Every structure is written in C-alpha cells, then in structure tokens.
Amino acid sequence: MSEYKEQYTFGMDFGTSDFKFGPITCGDAPKILRNRGYFPDRDSIMMRALNQAPEIVVGDDVPLYLQSSEDLTSRLVYPMRNGVIDRGDGRAWRVVNEISRFGLNMFRPKSAESFGGFYVVASLSSVSPRYMYESLFETMMAAAKDGLVKAATVISQPFAVAIGHGVTTCVVVESGHGNTQVCPISSYPIRSALVAVNRGGGEANSITAEIMKDLGYGDLAREEAFVRRVKENLGLLPLNLERAVKAAKDSPTKFRARFKVPGTRVEVDFAEKSWQRFLIGEYVFNPQNELFHSYVTRGMPRPKDIKIGDIVFEGMIDFGEAIVRSVERCPVELQPLLYREILLSGGNFSWQSPEKLRDFATDAPTKVKALLKEKGVKGVSVKMTKNPQHSVWHGCIIYGYAVPEDYGWNWERMEGWLPVAA
Amino acid sequence: MDGIGSAWRDGSLSQPSFVNIRQRIRQRFTSAGLAESPIVDNGPCPDMLFQAEDTSVRVVILDESAWTDRQAFLNSIVKATALAGKSNRTYIALPKNAASLTDARLFHERGIGLFTYDHRSLDEALPAQYFQLPSMAAPQTSEVADLRFEDEIRELRAQIDTLERTVHSLSEELMSLRRAPSTLEPVETFASTRTPSLIPPSEGRPTFFAGNPWLEVLSRRGREETRIAR
Numbered sequence: 001m002s003e004y005k006e007q008y009t010f011g012m013d014f015g016t017s018d019f020k021f022g023p024i025t026c027g028d029a030p031k032i033l034r035n036r037g038y039f040p041d042r043d044s045i046m047m048r049a050l051n052q053a054p055e056i057v058v059g060d061d062v063p064l065y066l067q068s069s070e071d072l073t074s075r076l077v078y079p080m081r082n083g084v085i086d087r088g089d090g091r092a093w094r095v096v097n098e099i100s101r102f103g104l105n106m107f108r109p110k111s112a113e114s115f116g117g118f119y120v121v122a123s124l125s126s127v128s129p130r131y132m133y134e135s136l137f138e139t140m141m142a143a144a145k146d147g148l149v150k151a152a153t154v155i156s157q158p159f160a161v162a163i164g165h166g167v168t169t170c171v172v173v174e175s176g177h178g179n180t181q182v183c184p185i186s187s188y189p190i191r192s193a194l195v196a197v198n199r200g201g202g203e204a205n206s207i208t209a210e211i212m213k214d215l216g217y218g219d220l221a222r223e224e225a226f227v228r229r230v231k232e233n234l235g236l237l238p239l240n241l242e243r244a245v246k247a248a249k250d251s252p253t254k255f256r257a258r259f260k261v262p263g264t265r266v267e268v269d270f271a272e273k274s275w276q277r278f279l280i281g282e283y284v285f286n287p288q289n290e291l292f293h294s295y296v297t298r299g300m301p302r303p304k305d306i307k308i309g310d311i312v313f314e315g316m317i318d319f320g321e322a323i324v325r326s327v328e329r330c331p332v333e334l335q336p337l338l339y340r341e342i343l344l345s346g347g348n349f350s351w352q353s354p355e356k357l358r359d360f361a362t363d364a365p366t367k368v369k370a371l372l373k374e375k376g377v378k379g380v381s382v383k384m385t386k387n388p389q390h391s392v393w394h395g396c397i398i399y400g401y402a403v404p405e406d407y408g409w410n411w412e413r414m415e416g417w418l419p420v421a422a
Numbered sequence: 423m424d425g426i427g428s429a430w431r432d433g434s435l436s437q438p439s440f441v442n443i444r445q446r447i448r449q450r451f452t453s454a455g456l457a458e459s460p461i462v463d464n465g466p467c468p469d470m471l472f473q474a475e476d477t478s479v480r481v482v483i484l485d486e487s488a489w490t491d492r493q494a495f496l497n498s499i500v501k502a503t504a505l506a507g508k509s510n511r512t513y514i515a516l517p518k519n520a521a522s523l524t525d526a527r528l529f530h531e532r533g534i535g536l537f538t539y540d541h542r543s544l545d546e547a548l549p550a551q552y553f554q555l556p557s558m559a560a561p562q563t564s565e566v567a568d569l570r571f572e573d574e575i576r577e578l579r580a581q582i583d584t585l586e587r588t589v590h591s592l593s594e595e596l597m598s599l600r601r602a603p604s605t606l607e608p609v610e611t612f613a614s615t616r617t618p619s620l621i622p623p624s625e626g627r628p629t630f631f632a633g634n635p636w637l638e639v640l641s642r643r644g645r646e647e648t649r650i651a652r
C-alpha cells in the first residue's frame with residue numbers, strides 16, 4: 001500500500017441528512033455537514049446592491065443566507081432525501097457537485113509539493129442507479145481539473161458499513177431517514193439479493209406527529225425538527241407491542257413521559273396516553289399491526305411500494321421479513337453464515353431502552369432478533385455497528401487505502417479505481 | 423412636540439420624523455462623551471459625525487422615505503460601505519421594518535454597525551467594528567523617535583557588555599577543565615539513550631484499521647481474479 005494513500009485517501013458518505021467527509025488523516029471521525037444546498041434569491045434588492053449572493057451556498061454558511069420560510073421548500077435542496085437523485089434534477093446535482101468540491105478544498109494541502117490529488121472513495125445508497133455513479137464520476141473529473149482528485153471510486157453504503165465494521169460475510173441493514181436497505185455481503189456486495197424498504201426515520205416522525213395532534217399539540221406537530229426531538233426523547237421500541245401497550249394502559253404513571261425543550265416553556269406530556277410511545281418504534285420495524293389502522297384511516301399516509309430506478313421499495317414489509325427475503329436470494333450454503341452476522345447501521349436504529357421499562361422497551365438488535373424468530377429463524381447474531389454514525393466513512397477510507405491503484409473500475413462488478421486526473 | 427406628537431396626528435405613528443431620529447442619535451453619542459461635528463453635506467439626509475479625543479463615529483441615516491425610493495436606498499448603502507474605515511466606527515440607521523428585510527451579515531462583513539429605530543426606540547442591532555485610523559495613531563515627532571533610538575542603543579550596548587563578560591568567564595572555565603585529568607566514569611550520552619525509534623507508518627493510521635480483515639481482502643482485488651482466470 002502506497003505511502004501516498006496513507007496521506008491522501010479521502011472518504012465521502014452522502015447520507016440522506018448529513019455529508020460526512022475527510023481524508024485518512026482525520027483520524028477516527030470525519031467532518032460532518034448537512035447534506036444540503038441553498039439557492040439564494042439573487043434578485044433580492046440587498047443581494048443585488050452588494051453583489052454578494054453566490055448561486056449556491058453549502059456548508060455552515062447556509063443559515064446565514066436563509067430568507068423567508070415560504071422559500072425554504074423551493075430553495076433549500078436536500079439532494080439525497082430518498083437516497084436517489086433523478087437524472088434530470090439539475091439543482092440536486094449542483095448541490096452534490098458543490099458540496100464535494102467544498103469538502104475536497106477544505107482538506108487540500110496548503111504547500112505539499114507531492115500532492116497530486118486525493119484518492120476519493122464516495123459512498124452512495126445501494127439502490128442508486130448507474131447514472132448516479134456516472135454523474136458522481138463527472139463531478140470528480142471536474143474536481144480533478146483543479147488538482148483535487150487523482151482517482152475516484154464509488155461503493156455502496158452497506159458495503160462500506162461491512163468494511164468499516166470489519167466483517168467480510170454478513171447482512172447489512174442500513175436504515176436512514178427515507179428508506180432502509182438490506183444487503184448481504186460475502187467479500188463483495190451481493191447485488192442480486194438487495195431488498196429495499198420504503199420506510200425509515202421519516203415514518204417514525206410521521207406517526208409521532210399524528211400522536212402529538214391527537215394529544216392537542218397540533219401546532220407543534222407542524223415543526224419537523226421538533227417532532228424529531230419528541231420522537232428521540234419519548235419514542236420507545238416495544239419487544240411485543242400488545243404486551244407493552246397493555247402494561248402501559250394498566251399503569252400509566254410508570255410509563256408516563258414528558259419532554260420539555262430547555263430554555264422554553266414548550267412541553268409535551270403524553271400523560272395517560274403514554275402507551276402511544278410504543279407505537280413510534282413499532283411503526284418503523286413493523287407497520288402492519290392493526291393499531292395503526294386508525295391513523296391511516298384518518299389520513300396518515302401509509303408507506304407505499306415505489307419503484308426508483310430498477311429497484312422496488314416495499315412499504316409495509318417488516319424488517320424481519322426483509323432480511324429473510326434478502327438472505328434467501330443467496331446460495332443455501334451461504335445463508336447460515338449470513339444469519340450469523342447481521343449488522344444494523346444508521347440513526348434509525350438508535351432506540352433507548354430505559355432501565356425501569358426494560359421488560360417492555362427494547363433496543364433495535366433485540367427487536368430484529370424477535371422479528372426473525374417469528375419467521376422461524378433462530379440462533380442469529382444481530383449487532384449494531386461499532387460506530388453507527390461514522391461506519392460508512394470508515395469503510396470508504398479502508399477501501400481507498402487497501403485497494404491497489406491498478407485495480408481499474410469495472411461496471412459489471414461496480415468496483416475499482418477510475419483514474420480521473422488528466 | 424416634533425416627532426411622535428405631530429406624526430400621530432398625521433396618522434403615521436409607525437416612524438418618527440427625520441429630526442427626531444437625529445435627535446436620538448445625538449443624545450446617544452453625546453451621552454457617551456462624543457461631540458457632534460459639522461459635515462458639509464447638502465443632501466436630503468445628511469450624515470452625522472461625532473468626535474472625541476481619539477474617536478470618530480459616522481452615522482448614515484436612512485429614513486422611511488428613502489427606503490421606499492430604491493435609488494436613495496442604494497446610495498445610502500454604497501455610501502456607508504465606502505465610509506467604513508474612514509472613521510473609527512461607521513453606522514447605518516434603518517427603520518425597524520426595513521431592517522427586518524435586510525441581511526445584517528452584509529454590514530457585519532464590512533464592519534458597519536446597524537441602528538434600528540421606530541417611534542418608540544433606537545437600538546444598536548449590530549455594533550460597528552473599530553477601525554484604527556493612521557491619523558489617530560499617537561503622534562511621534564522626529565525628536566521623540568530619536569530619543570527612543572538612543573535609549574535602545576544604550577540598552578543594547580549594556581547587554582553586549584554583559585554577554586562578553588559571560589563568554590570570557592565560560593572560556594576560562596573550559597580551559598581549566600581541559601587541563602585537569604578526568605576522574606569521572608564515562609556516562610551514557612544523552613544521545614544514546616534518547617535515540618528515537620523508527621515509527622512504522624501504520625502507527626499513524628486511524629484506530630479502526632486495527633485487526634480489520636478487509637485490509638487483506640481488498641488488497642488482493644485484481645490479483646485473485648487474475649489467478650482464477652489462469
């Protein structure tokens with residue numbers, strides 16, 4: 001492995017919410033920015049008067065340019081909201097281009113004569129179609145003209161998670177804001193066995209907002225960021241929903257939950273309806289329970305099956321079923337080895353399990369084990385990745401460091417280096 | 423009864439008159455020990471200049487009528503931008519309803535402060551940056567400078583004398599040590615005990631590299647396919 005790559009291997013993780021990036025010299029943690037870009041209104045009188053507004057703003061400066069809240073939906077672009085960018089979505093690709101260059105420029109050595117561009121490993125959702133890879137390579141080629149990139153490659157996020165965690169045969173379940181991907185790995189990602197679920201942290205937010213409306217907090221339920229905080233602070237993942245709900249209804253005081261925003265008078269109190277805390281976690285893992293029907297009939301959108309690129313994202317399939325379907329698309333000999341290492345990655349698997357409620361509220365690995373047991377799969381090992389937030393970036397760095405420079409890009413295996421420098 | 427009183431009768435209570443704004447700004451700076459200085463300016467909204475012993479403050483006022491006149495507004499902004507750095511502090515005063523539509527960051531970047539006002543109050547929304555002006559630096563006549571140089575040369579001479587004496591005494595001590603036979607046992611030299619060990623490059627790698635089997639698996643990429651093909 002070359003000494004050059006010991007300094008100039010660069011990882012980029014394009015998550016739905018955050019862009020994590022940095023060279024190998026960052027140590028264990030990458031730099032993190034919101035994966036978004038803002039297109040300021042350049043016609044506004046102030047911007048024109050001082051000729052100040054750039055066409056697009058990324059990074060920590062975005063809040064400084066935000067204008068009216070009505071404009072946010074059209075001007076603030078999160079390119080990876082669903083893990084996939086449409087081919088013709090020019091603004092989303094502008095953000096990807098800008099944020100990539102921003103990240104590379106941040107770590108460009110000031111005076112190293114030996115620097116001839118980074119070896120960049122970018123990571124995309126495993127459901128990304130080929131044109132996304134092509135567009136990202138075009139971005140890297142453009143950056144190469146400025147001497148920022150020497151060679152580039154793109155790997156899928158579940159593959160990067162497996163590398164970062166140090167397991168060569170496993171099933172990776174990566175769950176983000178918009179969707180969940182189940183991907184078996186056996187030295188290579190097994191693409192034909194990929195199962196995508198159209199459900200992620202966003203669905204937990206939706207059910208939390210519905211519950212808040214029912215409890216009389218309809219005004220607060222409109223603020224997505226606040227709903228997310230309520231979910232994170234009050235939401236629980238039940239080991240068994242019926243049992244947990246019954247226990248919470250029998251002794252509401254024990255399960256009562258309140259969330260007060262520090263520095264404000266705002267408080268959300270679930271009071272005697274605290275049993276509804278369990279609905280939040282259950283809806284993400286298994287939305288088929290009839291308890292959710294009343295919310296759907298009152299207008300809450302049900303996760304739908306959608307097709308993005310060549311992949312069908314199933315909306316209502318539970319996580320246990322998704323894992324079983326994925327593993328059963330692999331050779332029978334390999335299946336026991338895959339069940340032996342199931343890795344959960346992504347912020348959507350971070351569920352608290354308070355000590356006094358441990359009999360009813362559980363963590364994500366235990367819940368997935370229980371769902372698999374219902375399907376007749378026993379003796380499995382389910383773990384959270386060691387560092388859920390950074391594991392994709394870790395995988396990118398290891399991949400970039402270890403893969404030989406002369407291993408060229410190949411569209412069939414979707415791996416290798418594309419020499420982009422002129 | 424200028425300002426609020428008459429404006430109220432006109433039904434335009436939201437903003438004070440131009441005279442009233444100037445009066446409030448004047449009060450603010452005179453209470454801080456600055457005196458207003460005259461400016462030759464025949465425009466409809468003349469600036470205000472305040473000075474003290476070693477401080478000067480310039481205020482560009484934009485009243486409500488100028489806010490609705492785009493040309494006048496742009497002129498005021500450009501004027502304030504050009505003035506920044508020519509006084510110790512430069513402010514622009516805007517009506518509150520106008521200020522809410524502007525991006526204060528633009529002023530902040532240029533060191534311009536921002537006052538906002540309405541019929542009730544005048545507030546310093548953004549403090550102005552302090553610019554050191556060349557003319558404000560402490561005056562130094564050539565006579566004063568000469569005296570300072572002479573002092574410094576005198577000090578340097580004294581220091582050189584001390585150093586010469588120290589070198590001379592050290593030299594004598596060294597000579598006497600060379601003449602005396604050494605009775606001391608040889609000791610390990612500093613250099614021999616402190617030789618730095620070579621740090622392998624791998625130690626600089628992040629901790630998540632430790633024991634990761636993928637390093638070996640991935641390093642075989644390309645090689646194993648060739649082997650299989652053969």
